[in-house]
Amino acid sequence: MAMSRSIGKGTNAPVKDDTEIAKLLNLLRNLPDDERRFGMLKRIAGDGGKLTPKWAPADQVGYVYWPGLDRATRELFDSDLSYLADRDYLRREHHDRITRCPACRSHNLNIREVCVSCGSTNLASQPMLHHYRCGYVGAVGTFGTEGDARVCPKCDGILRHIGTDHEVVGEQFTCRRCFASFEDPNVEGHCMSCGERTLAEKLVFDDVFEFEMTNLGHAAVRSGRLFDREDEQMTEPDLPLYRRQVAMSLLREEVRRQARYKIPFSALVIRTRPPGGSAEGERAVVKRIRDKLRDVDHLGRYNDDVVLVMLPATPEAGARVVLDRMLGRVSEESGARVSGTVVTFADADHVDVALDNASRQV
Ligand SMILES: [Zn+2]
Ligand SMILES: [Zn+2]
Ligand SMILES: [Zn+2]
Numbered sequence: 001m002a003m004s005r006s007i008g009k010g011t012n013a014p015v016k017d018d019t020e021i022a023k024l025l026n027l028l029r030n031l032p033d034d035e036r037r038f039g040m041l042k043r044i045a046g047d048g049g050k051l052t053p054k055w056a057p058a059d060q061v062g063y064v065y066w067p068g069l070d071r072a073t074r075e076l077f078d079s080d081l082s083y084l085a086d087r088d089y090l091r092r093e094h095h096d097r098i099t100r101c102p103a104c105r106s107h108n109l110n111i112r113e114v115c116v117s118c119g120s121t122n123l124a125s126q127p128m129l130h131h132y133r134c135g136y137v138g139a140v141g142t143f144g145t146e147g148d149a150r151v152c153p154k155c156d157g158i159l160r161h162i163g164t165d166h167e168v169v170g171e172q173f174t175c176r177r178c179f180a181s182f183e184d185p186n187v188e189g190h191c192m193s194c195g196e197r198t199l200a201e202k203l204v205f206d207d208v209f210e211f212e213m214t215n216l217g218h219a220a221v222r223s224g225r226l227f228d229r230e231d232e233q234m235t236e237p238d239l240p241l242y243r244r245q246v247a248m249s250l251l252r253e254e255v256r257r258q259a260r261y262k263i264p265f266s267a268l269v270i271r272t273r274p275p276g277g278s279a280e281g282e283r284a285v286v287k288r289i290r291d292k293l294r295d296v297d298h299l300g301r302y303n304d305d306v307v308l309v310m311l312p313a314t315p316e317a318g319a320r321v322v323l324d325r326m327l328g329r330v331s332e333e334s335g336a337r338v339s340g341t342v343v344t345f346a347d348a349d350h351v352d353v354a355l356d357n358a359s360r361q362v
Contacts, residue, residue, distance in 0.1 A: 022068030029073050037080050038226050041089055041213075045221045049213040051081075053095055062098050062107035063208055081211060087233075088243045088301070089217035089226065095210040099189070102204045106193035111200065113185035115175035119197070122176040123185060130169045133157050139172040139181075215279060215304045216243065239283060240290040240299060247300020247308055248351075254298075254310055255348045266319035268309040269302065269358040270327075270340035277305075281336055288330045306359050316344050 021043075028039040044051050053063040064074065065081065084090045098107050114121050129150070130137045136154035143159070144151035150159040150166075159166045174181045187200035213221075219237055220226050227237050234246050242250060251267065258265035270289065273282040286307060290299050298310040311319050319342045331338045343358040345351055 018067045021066055025066055025069060025077065026073065029076065034226055034228060036076075037083060038220070038224075040077065040080050041084060041217055041226070042221055044090070044211065045213055045218065049218075051090075051211040053208055053210060057108075060106075062100075065211075084217070085211060086245060087226075087228070088214055088245055089220055090211040091214050091303075092209045093212055095208045097205045098208050100204050100206060101189065101191035101194060101196055102198055102202060103196040104191060104194040105204075106191055108192040109189040109203070110192055111187065111189045113173070114188045115173075115178060115180055116182045116184070116186050117180040118175060118178040119186075119188070120175055120177040123173050124176055125171045125173045127168045128170050128172045128183070129159070129166050131155070131157060131159060131166050133165065137169060214244075216301075236301060239286055241286050241307065242298060242300035244301040244303070247298070247302070247310075250298055250300065251308065251310055252348050252351055254312060255345045255351060258312065259347060263313050264315035264318075265345070266311050266314045266316050267343045267345075267355075268311065268319060268323050268326075268340050269343055269355065269362055270307050270309060270323075270338060271305055271362040272307050272338065273305040274337045274339075277336065281334070285330060285334050285336050285338055288333055289326065292326050292329060302355065302359055306362065308355070316342055319344075 024043065025040075028036045028043075031039060051065055053065055054067060056062060056064045056067065066074075066077070069077065081090065085092050099109060099111075100107055101109060112121055113123060115123060126139045126141055128137060128139055129143060131152045131154070134152060134155035134157065136152055138153065140150070142153050144153060146158060151157070152159060157165075162168065170183055172181060172183060173185050189198050189200060189203050190196075191198070216227070216236060223237070227233075233243075235242055254265055257263075272285045272289070273279075282305070286299070289307065289309065293299060293309065296312050300308045300310070302308045311322060314322070323340050323342055327338055327340055330336075339362045341358050341361050343354050345354050
């Protein structure tokens, strides 16, 4: 503890203690926007390049990224995280989903089985048995007993061995309040904040994200600043490559436009960095790809190892020719193993699924 304090001060060394992190973050709070966001990115880089939410049952939202911050600071930092993710310094990854009350958004829910007719939680349940010989199905309490064995109330047969002469086919619930009997109780969430009662299927969910540094994020930390000047906002530093968010919106726009005018449109998904490849090697490959494209084609980032080539007015067969020629020439020139595939899009709504599938193939 004492050691991490002396090392941590003023450096990027990981600081594990929550109060200490809160103290450091509170120092960021009063800086101008760009310095504060950069400081946050540096903090995440120093903590291993990943920011994972922590569950906080007493907290209104239910989780925090950094414990110990006041509400205003936390809201400011949450919006900074969105800012950094929207500009590709961080990547949002699915972490979990949190269940909420639709009336007040609280996550403090008591979820349990209730009576289908009166909603009471005062339920009793017993197994239901099926007697093979006569087909009788009923709650275990409706069977008689003879020594250790049960007796079927319909045919007076003896039930000796489960699986041989009878089976358990579920449970029967009885409400101790209204005496209704049923096999499938309702599942309901009772909000401990506002008292609202909501059937399970009507409860709402929020996605909870974790954040991971991208190559662009690491590059920013190395350069000592965010690449947010007007001339830097569209492309990656010193690369003829649109940033991911820019590339994705260009792509959606192209898909919509070409569909409207019934013009064929294809894209290529290319792995520019083989497993274990370096960032510098990747940059060289990206530049070579750009050299081989037409002016009307767009080149953009898909993820740290994969780029996206948009080929307007190009049918699938034409795109295949472009891909084969390009992969051959780029691999030969750079000596890197570059692989890729052609993607076409049914409509703008399915862009993400199509790209996700394609990027896993390359
Ligand atoms: Zn009832
Ligand atoms: Zn029977
Ligand atoms: Zn509520």
